[in-house]
Amino acid sequence: MHITPEGKKLVTLIPGDGIGVEVSDATRTIIEATGAPIEFEVHLAGAEVFKQGLPSGVPADTIESIQRTRVALKGPLETPVGFGEKSANVTLRKLFETYGNIRPAREFPGVPTPYSGRGVDLVIVRENVEDLYAGIEYMQTPGVAECLKLISRKGSEKIVRLAFEFARSEGRKSVACATKSNIMKMTEGMLKRAFEDIAPEYPDIESWHVIVDNCAHQLVKLPEQFDVIVTTNMNGDILSDLSSALIGGLGFAPSANIGNDVAIFEAVHGSAPKYAGKNVINPTALLLSGVMMLRHLQEFEAASTIENALLVTLESGVACRDVKGDDGGAASTTEFTETIISNFGKVSDKWAAREYKPLVLPQVSSAPDFVKATDRKVVGIDVFVESDLSAEELGISVEELSAASQLTLKMIDNRGTKVYPVTGGAVTDCTDAYRCRFIGDAVGDSDIFDLVAAIAQRHAWVHLEKLQEFDGAATFTKAQGED
Numbered sequence: 256m257h258i259t260p261e262g263k264k265l266v267t268l269i270p271g272d273g274i275g276v277e278v279s280d281a282t283r284t285i286i287e288a289t290g291a292p293i294e295f296e297v298h299l300a301g302a303e304v305f306k307q308g309l310p311s312g313v314p315a316d317t318i319e320s321i322q323r324t325r326v327a328l329k330g331p332l333e334t335p336v337g338f339g340e341k342s343a344n345v346t347l348r349k350l351f352e353t354y355g356n357i358r359p360a361r362e363f364p365g366v367p368t369p370y371s372g373r374g375v376d377l378v379i380v381r382e383n384v385e386d387l388y389a390g391i392e393y394m395q396t397p398g399v400a401e402c403l404k405l406i407s408r409k410g411s412e413k414i415v416r417l418a419f420e421f422a423r424s425e426g427r428k429s430v431a432c433a434t435k436s437n438i439m440k441m442t443e444g445m446l447k448r449a450f451e452d453i454a455p456e457y458p459d460i461e462s463w464h465v466i467v468d469n470c471a472h473q474l475v476k477l478p479e480q481f482d483v484i485v486t487t488n489m490n491g492d493i494l495s496d497l498s499s500a501l502i503g504g505l506g507f508a509p510s511a512n513i514g515n516d517v518a519i520f521e522a523v524h525g526s527a528p529k530y531a532g533k534n535v536i537n538p539t540a541l542l543l544s545g546v547m548m549l550r551h552l553q554e555f556e557a558a559s560t561i562e563n564a565l566l567v568t569l570e571s572g573v574a575c576r577d578v579k580g581d582d583g584g585a586a587s588t589t590e591f592t593e594t595i596i597s598n599f600g601k602v603s604d605k606w607a608a609r610e611y612k613p614l615v616l617p618q619v620s621s622a623p624d625f626v627k628a629t630d631r632k633v634v635g636i637d638v639f640v641e642s643d644l645s646a647e648e649l650g651i652s653v654e655e656l657s658a659a660s661q662l663t664l665k666m667i668d669n670r671g672t673k674v675y676p677v678t679g680g681a682v683t684d685c686t687d688a689y690r691c692r693f694i695g696d697a698v699g700d701s702d703i704f705d706l707v708a709a710i711a712q713r714h715a716w717v718h719l720e721k722l723q724e725f726d727g728a729a730t731f732t733k734a735q736g737e738d
C-alpha cells in the first residue's frame with residue numbers, strides 16, 4: 256500500500272473506454288463522498304493508447320503507477336480492431352500476475368430475477384493466469400489444432416489458499432472445488448489434489464469437491480447451496496458469467512484480480528459502446544468493485560457505508576435502465592449516484608452488508624521448482640506424426656522403421672483413442688494427426704533421437720513428448736483402449 260505524505264492511500268484509477276468514464280466517475284464520486292483517505296491517480300489504458308500506436312494498450316506511466324500504488328481501480332477497456340492484437344486487460348493481468356479472480360454474485364433488492372427471494376450469495380474464485388488461457392496453441396497438421404493446458408501445483412496452491420482465506424475474511428462457511436478431474440486427471444486433478452491437501456488446514460470451513468458440469472447444473476438448480484467456489488481458469492470464466500446472470504446481469508457483477516503484490520479491481524462488463532455518454536448505464540458493478548477495493552485497503556467502514564447505501568437505494572426502487580427498462584422511471588447514472596450518497600448512514604432491515612475481516616494473502620513459495628522428484632526415469636516417448644495413411648499402414652511402417660531401436664511401438668492413437676494395433680471395438684474416424692507411443696528400458700536421449708530420425712525417413716513428426724516416471728509413478732495418461 257502506498258501512503259501519501261497527507262496520509263492518504265494512493266490508488267491508480269484507469270477510467271477506461273466507452274461507459275468506463277461514466278461508471279468510474281460515479282464510483283470515484285461515491286468513494287470520495289465517504290471521506291475515506293483515498294487519493295486517485297488517473298492513468299490511461301485501452302482504446303486511446305492503441306490509437307497512439309502502442310500495441311500493448313498500457314503505457315509505461317500506467318504500469319509505473321500500478322507498480323507504485325499496488326492497487327488499481329479499472330473501468331472497462333476496449334480492444335479496437337485494427338490497432339492492437341493484445342487485450343489491454345490481459346496485458347495488465349499478465350504483467351502483474353494477478354493469479355486470482357474473485358467474482359461475487361449476490362441477490363439485490365429491487366432487481367427481479369427468476370431467483371429473487373432465494374438469497375443467492377456466492378463467490379467464484381477463479382485461477383486467472385494458467386490453464387488453456389495461457390494461449391499456447393499450435394496447428395499439429397493443417398486440419399488439427401492443439402492447445403496446451405498447463406496447471407501447476409504452485410498455481411493451484413495459491414488459488415486454493417486464496418479461496419479459503421477469502422472465505423474466512425467474509426465469514427463464509429464453505430468452499431467447493433469445481434474441476435473436471437474425472438477426465439483430466441493430471442491437470443484438473445492437480446487443483447483437486449491441492450484442494451484436498453490444503454482444506455484440512457481450514458477446519459472451520461466446510462469443503463467438498465464437485466465435478467464442474469454438475470456444478471453448472473447445481474448453480475442453476477440450487478444456487479443458494481454455494482458459498483465460495485474455487486476453480487480453474489476456463490471453468491471459472493464460464494461459471495462466473497453464469498453466476499452473474501443469476502443476480503441481475505453484468506450491471507451488478509464486480510470483480511477483484513488479486514496478485515502477490517498488486518490487486519486490480521474492475522467490473523466484469525465491457526465498455527458497452529452503444530451507451531457511452533448517454534448517462535443511462537448502471538455503475539453498480541464498478542462501484543462494488545470499489546467496495547472490494549476499500550476492504551482490500553482495510554477501509555471497512557467506508558466500504559460498508561457504500562454497500563448499505565446501495566442496498567437501501569435499490570430497495571427503495573431507485574435503479575437504472577438495465578433494471579427499469581426504457582419506460583419504467585429509470586434513474587440516470589448521475590441520479591443513481593446522488594441517491595446512493597444521500598443514503599449514506601442508512602441500513603436496510605432486510606439487506607445488510609456483511610461483516611469483514613482483513614484478507615490474509617497466501618504466502619506461497621515462488622521457487623520455480625516448487626515440487627521436486629527424488630527419482631525420475633524416462634520410460635518411452637510419444638512421437639506425434641502427420642500422416643494421411645490408415646492407422647494400420649502407419650503402424651506397419653513405423654514398426655519397420657523402428658526395428659533397430661530399443662524402443663518398441665506400444666500403440667498408435669488418434670485424438671486419444673487407440674487405433675493400432677486394433678483388437679476389435681468401434682472404428683475411430685481418424686485425422687492425419689497420430690500419436691505413436693514407444694516404450695523402452697532406461698531410455699536415453701540418443702535412443703530418442705535415433706528413433707525420431709528413423710521415423711523421419713518416411714513420416715513427418717510434429718511433436719514429441721517424453722514418457723517419464725517421477726518417484727516410481729507414471730506421469731502420463733493412457734489412451735482410450737490402451738492397456
Ligand code: NAP
Binds near residue numbers: 331334525536538577
Ligand atoms: P459489454 O460491454 O459488457 O456489453 C454487453 C451488454 O451488457 C450491453 O450491451 C448491456 O446490455 C449490458 N451491460 C454491460 N454493462 C452494463 C452496465 N454497466 N449497465 C447496464 N447494462 C450493461 O460487452 P461487449 O459489448 O461484448 O463488449 C464491448 C467492448 O468491451 C469490447 O471491446 C470488449 O472487448 C470489451 N470488454 C472489456 C472488458 C473489460 O475491460 N474487463 C470486459 C468485457 C468486454 P443490453 O444491450 O442488453 O442493454
